[in-house]
Amino acid sequence: MKRTALSTAILLAMTPALAHAQDAPETDAQTLDTVQVTATRVTQTVDQTLSSVTVIDREEIERLQPKQFTDLLEGRAGIETSQNSAFGKNTSVFTRGTSSDHTLLLIDGVRMGSATSGGASWQFLPPEEIERVEVVRGPRTSIYGSDAIGGVVQVFTREGRKGPPKVNAFVGGGSFNTWEAGVGVAGGTENTNYSFSVSHFETDGINVQDDVGEDDRDGYDNTSLATKVSHRLDNGIEFFGSLLYSEGTTEFDSGSAFSPDSSDFVHAALRGGLRIPVTQRWDTEFAVGHSRDESENFLDGEFFSQFDTRRDMVDWRNDIEIGDRVYLIAGVDAHEDRVESDTAYDEDSRYNVGAYTVMQLDLGRYDLEGSLRHDDNEQFGSKTTGQLALGMQASEAIRLRTSYGTAFKAPTFNDLYFPGFGNLELEPEDSRTLEVGGRYTRGAYYADLAIFRTELDQMISFDPVASRAENIDEARIQGVELEGGYETSRWVSRASLTFLDAEDRETGNELRRRSPLTARVDLDRSFQRFSVGGSIIAKSRAYEDAANEDRLPGYGLVNLRASYQLAPEWQLQATVNNVFDKDYETARGYNNPGRAAFVKLRYQQR
Template sequence: MKRTALSTAILLAATPVLAHGQDGPETEPRTLDTVQVTATRMAQTVDETLSSVTIIDREEIERLQPQQFTDLLEGRAGIETSQNSAFGKNTSVFTRGTSSDHTLLLIDGVRVGSATSGGASWQFLPPEEIERVEIVRGPRTSIYGSDAIGGVVQVFTREGRKGPPKVNAFVGGGSFNTQETGVGVAGGTESTNYSFSLSHFATDGINVQDDVGDDDRDGYDNTSLAGKLSHRFDSGVELFGNILYSEGRSEYDADESDPVTFANLGPYDRAYTDFVHAALQVGIRIPVTRLWDTEIAVGQSRDESGDVTEGGVHGGSADRFDTRRDQLTWRNDARLGDRTHLVAGIDAYEDRVDGTTAYAEDSRYNVGVYSVLRTTVGAHDLEGSLRYDENEQFGSKTTGQIAWGTQLSDDLRLRASYGTAFKAPTFNDLYFPGFGNADLQPEDSRTVEFGGRYSLGSYYADVAVFRTELDQMISFDPVASRPENIDEARIQGVELEGGYATSEWVWRASLTLLDAEDRESGKELRRRAPVTARLDLDRSFERLSLGGSVVAKSRAYEDPANQERLSGYGLFNLRAGYQLSPEWQLQATVHNVFDKDYVTAGGYNQPGRAAFVKLRYQQR
């Protein structure tokens, strides 16, 4: 991408942060009064929290018309994604320049991710089943344990609210022979809320790689169901349960190599991954006293994949990697007076691995005890969290975080924090046959952050400056031919996010400046762009809505030695919606309007210009 184009996108992204002027109509900005729970496990508005938080609600999801979950994340403040092509292919999410497995994914409170690879399967999350996304940037290990060095992304599935049953449905299609269908029902009474939905997404996709495998398109299909049910008794006791289940197939390109000489023997006839991605939970909430609530829940997440190749010289192969995480959580929420709030509890989970690969160990448990205390002293808000983890493999680990905030005026709030975090080695790191290193220790980090938030009427702006020092990074040692704790990294940067929302105009923009350096080599960390930016702008009329998005990234490097350059790029997407009646809406979107060639991972193609339409029905 040309430098002038990138500069323009950055200026566009920074505009709302620098804007100053009259308030718009009476409608308040949609981010300011939104309650989030991910940052501290206690309910707080975005303005109250002492963390860097971004909320994406259901209204915004439908307005943006994403084809993939990463369409919602890419270019947000502090967030960068990388994909081995589009539609169900391996995806990485980098939060504040940390590794993809340094971002913890929660689905309705359930920890989700592969115990073998360590990362979450972001590519299988269905946007149509999502009610809200909460992104918390910065370490959260002292609250959630391992994996949350860079931050936490929590996905909440569709919810029911008080009222008669209301049906929602959609049908859509577009480029690459893409087809979408879905139906759901949601409602509730004074004591019971429910939501159940089913959706299906299928596409022929694009050719993932030009010089690997065949030249055919590599398709993807995903069938997902989601359900959420809660019932509150007269005593105040509440039973709840939720599930998100997805299964399908994702095709890819693959060549066969000779097992002795590693010579290329030619492409397989077919290569694909059959997957299951699921999170479920049941629990009970009990109001023990007027000031003390307790919650106990049991949950399970599954990340299962079967990699199959067919044809080839030796007839193909089949490998299966199935991981399951069983978890128990006990959370207590106590109000200790008007100005002090305490959350404390226990997280216990066990990872199990099954499949065609014989690991030296196929299970391990982790038990964590945590507490979060928040209080107000005069004009100052103080917050501290402490957690102790006992892991079957590496022993114990203690992490903590402190934060401070103050309201300088009705419109301006300042904050600062310091936190430690860690990431446990994966089963692949520890036990993979001929590769693992059972002596590995967790990766450790220390992060300091300063930030401020300005809110005035329909405007808001947020800025954060951060620095993370990461020790004991796990990397492959070519001399020892196994992973070792050998690397150190320093990651520092600036995030800006701003927005404006009225009944007619909605816009949100972000800009991230990042310096992510491997301290051993002095090189940039791979696939981390120094500059990312995003602008979403929408205008509503009586029945018509029009909008567009600009996502821009500067150059990055594919390899640790910084020899293989990934060019920067800018993408422009357009969208429109027309309200045919109070219950029916027609939507259309064009992605990559200018048909730009770009990649986010070396050697993997991304789609050119693509158009999609969707017809929605929402019973009123």
């Protein structure tokens, strides 16, 4: 299967380029105009950054027609996901082979994630409320603090632009008795931009596990609201605010009287603040934020357990231009985590204060970037991390880069305080990462190559001898990422390939659920009103267990899609996922959907 998936991926990626090379002058490469802010907290084009970055914009989201957020990430360069079945079930995102809680999730700048488990609730993110996704691979602890060992994924909600109010709406449905609907409005004036939208997704789902619990479908519903507003005064001061709020219910199978079979959840991010142009070369921003990751769990309709975590945040950032060649970012941020649960934790709150600085130097053909951060945590004390990156413009089309950075991950409340499991003597997980890469951009083409190596110490695992969490593991993760694309007015092609070697240094075994090879190809062709496209996602085998005795087979999936522009404001979309009805698992014992078809009608006021 590996050879077939790779050959197909390369062929599909190259076919439009070879057949339509004459189309290249019709459009610039998307990456020339694509900007991102996650890598350094300041706006840069993807070509300018010294990081490995992937940007997924609203146009691509609508073209791919995802049913869940991980549909956008799976198989991208350096990204692999694992799910306990589909539609609102527990989900892990592995960036460059690091643990799922080593990838920091931001929503409009708000830190997300459960303070008890440590991981983010990727499964509850609503694709219809998302304007853009930025994926930064590699350590970013020296900018954002704990958790960003593997990288950062930042989700930006829908936003308005200057112009009269424009309404967008959709309704759709399909397999598993799935239906969805939503409506929004966005617009702006000379000084004010605004956006507001609501959406609902509901499905009967599939049977999550065979021979566990009841042999029936385990459903999921999610109602989401998103709003974003900004207003600039005549003196340049800008006020801004954003909110993404989701709530619903997800069902799963319970194997005993000691585990729940459904959960009511709340997943929310709120942020507001102001930006002040102090001088022509100095801008300052002050923001406060609040996030929630809450679950109330049930068994046979009766209350079972509650895990509510809330995080309050404050951030003061300064952007300063020093001459024409030096750019400085400096700031202070703080957050407090709080836990409310029927489980008796020894501590139910803790704070973290961090000071950070980023400096960028333009040296003509060369660029130098350094970042340094110091964190003071109420539980484990102080931690200092840093990163240094060098870029070189080797030619008009080729830009080379190299970087070295340190990072850490703080122990979670479960690691520290969970009854019978927690260990107050735990130290943060530490990492060191070296990366060398390059990017080629010419006309409608781009390609990005990165080679990386991460050494991870003090990994936190459960020690069966001590019957508690311990700093016992060390890991070495190395790999190669290749990403490329081609875009004209008629063709859009994206391809990515990742080779990964993730080894537990204590045993020599592979880290669980990490595939040595992943690949993805997205290819779309437009014909005036009509467009067709497809995606191939392939993964080699992985191991479910740390002993490497339980092998998860590799697999390849084919998804097809089409759309038709009924009128300037109306579009009909259709997709068939898992066309060949493959049986596969990303976590042992958890089913994934077979062949499934969906349709959607969109309205976008012009």
